Amino acid sequence: MFDHNRVITAVNHQFKEQTGLLEKEVIGLPFSELFHLVESGPNVVMEMPGRHVQIRTASGEVTEFDCHMIMLETDSTERKYLALLSGGTVKTRTLLQQFAMTFLKDENLGVILMQPDFRISDMSPLACRVLAVNPRDVIGCAMDKVFRQAPDEHRKLKQMVIEEIPVHNHPLRRMRGDERWELLMDANLLRDERGRLLGAYVIFKDVSNLxxxxxxxxxxxxxxxxxxxxxxxxxxxxxxxxxxxxxxxxxxxxxxxxxxxxxxxxxxxxxxxxxxxxxxxxxxxxxSKHKDIVYDLVDLGVVLREIMPIVQSEALLHGMTIQFDSERLFPKVVADREMLKQVFLNICKNGLEAMSSGGVLTVSGRVERENGFGRWVHIDIHDSGPGIPPAIMEKMFDPFVTTKESGTGLGLSVCQRIIHDMGGVIRAASKEGGTTFTVSIPCSFDEKYNTKYAAQRA
CATH class of the missing domain: 1.10.287 (Helix Hairpins)
Incomplete structure (x- = not known):
């Protein structure tokens, strides 16, 4: 909405959502300064049935709208106008703008952009997850509010603002639910060619995989x-x-x-x-490296069914229960059958030893598919024990680390080496309700498996 002097007086929520512009950035601007006609002619639309106008959004995109002007009848003698905008297609985008948009959407980068007064201008999805904030709640808010749950990083950023000292590769860890991040934080001020402060940026680099x-x-x-x-x-x-x-x-x-x-x-x-x-x-x-390892296409379902009698007899002896779907189908993997048995037996035995009488050990599997076919097969072995202390979790695959009085601490190290040699990985997650070991192995394309799997799901 704008007045008779063609100065914008109000904008609605949809306008702010689509353009990313804040209300305080728009209110008081001349209409012609924010909007530009696509057709030739005067630069201000007044009482015209419809025109195409362009606006530069907060992300730097030039977006085109269909604009219809309506004069509002009011008690005042001064005229007021309502601009109805529809469409909103991106007309042009420079290489730099496209790079900035891609940068903000990168899943491995957390990006925060701040205005000269250090209020948040934009945040990428990863940055929002790491700081546990909703972008709608913090856009336009002060930096202090966003970083109140991260005091060490807040102190670093304050130092950057006051002393103009850039932050480079500041390490930090974050946990939120089942997600855990190993991050490096960079931050610096942004200035133009004349040295005037334009704002600041903060970047979180996710180096968890590294x-x-x-x-x-x-x-x-x-x-x-x-x-x-x-x-x-x-x-x-x-x-x-x-x-x-x-x-x-x-x-x-x-x-x-x-x-x-x-x-x-x-x-x-x-x-x-x-x-x-x-x-x-x-x-x-x-x-040490075995010289007699024989790699072949191995059916994981057969391997698990072969070790189940051993695991079940051990569980029965101590009053525990085994849950395993013997009819579950799995694709084949390139592996040594006997070595796989050793890995699964070791992990199942550890799970049984971690539980007291009445505990339940669950062995299940799932397949990650790419383009509809198998790529990774995951075997989850979950016990209902008390869980593993965080101090042990961080180094549980290291040699000689064990929670058993008579254990050597080599079992999981051996298991990890065996699976690693097959191109797979072992992960562990522990909570108060128990521990889950996940053995992940690349699986082959198997048309027979895919046909049976589709039939089983149907």
Whole structure:
């Protein structure tokens, strides 16, 4: 709406939504300064049946509207006009404008643009999720309100504003529900050619995948080193152990015959500890690269069905329940069948040991499809135990990290190496209601599977 002097006096919500312009940026502007006619002729539309006008939106786009003018009848002698805008198609967009729009929509970048008074001008979807805000609630609000839940970052930004010190690669972590971000924050002031302050920007770079990859590489390097040491020293350790065990067994027999019960008990303890050392050496050897691994197309459903009797008997022994859909169809994966069994048995065994009597272990699967066909198959193994402490969760795949009194802490490390060699990953998520391990493996295109899967869903 504008008055007889052609000055804008009011705009509605739809106008602000479509253009991104704030009310205070528009009210008081001459109509001709905000709108421009597409056709030749005077630059102001007055009492015309319809014209095409252009407006530059807050994002820099030039948008075209159909404009109809209506003169309003009022008690005042001054005329008032209503401009009805419809359409709103983008007419032109420069390369820089297109880059800015793409930048704001990038899923791996959180972007915040601020006006010279450090009120929020625009926010990308990732920035809104990281700061847990709704863009409609914060656009036009002061920076202090948006960053009230992030005091450390707020302090950094205040320092940037007051001392004009840019922020580069400031690390921060954020968690919201099941989402977790590893981020790097950049921020700086924006000035024009004359040095006048135009505003400021804040960028969050999501480096979660990069950090995860770095940790995986470091973990693989450690496992490789342990495996090389184990492969080179296993025989040297086992040979003297075999001799010691043989002599102890002879002593044990003699002590039993002479009824030296106290000494006989000591011998049994020593033999038990030697067996533990042998088991530890065996687990070390699993960390080294196996030369007898045979990769083939393996049906995950068959693998899971083959290990279920072992898992169910263990669960029955301790009063627990196993939930598994034996009829579930899975695509084939390139893997070693026996190694996959070892991985699933280890994770299921860990889940059973984490629960008390009456617990439920659920084994389920799902497939991520691309263009309608299989790409990744995920096997979820969920226990109803107390969950894993966050301090352990961060390093649970590292060697020698365990919550068991008699555990070596090598089981999950071995499992991760096996799945990693198959091109897959293992992830873990833990809450108060239990822990879920997800084994993800790339799966092959299988026309037979896809036909059966479609029929099963139907």
């Amino acid at each position: 950090r995860s990859l770095e940790e995986q590489v470091q973990r693989s390097d450690r496992l490789s080193m342990i495996g090389q040491i184990a492969a080179g020293t296993a025989h040297e350790i086992r040979n003297p152990l075999t001799a010691i065990k043989g002599f102890l067994q002879m002593f044990k027999k003699t002590l039993h015959e002479k009824e030296l019960h106290k000494e006989y008990g000591y011998t049994e303890i020593m033999l038990t500890e030697i067996d533990r050392i042998n088991d530890l050496v065996s687990e070390f050897l699993l960390l």
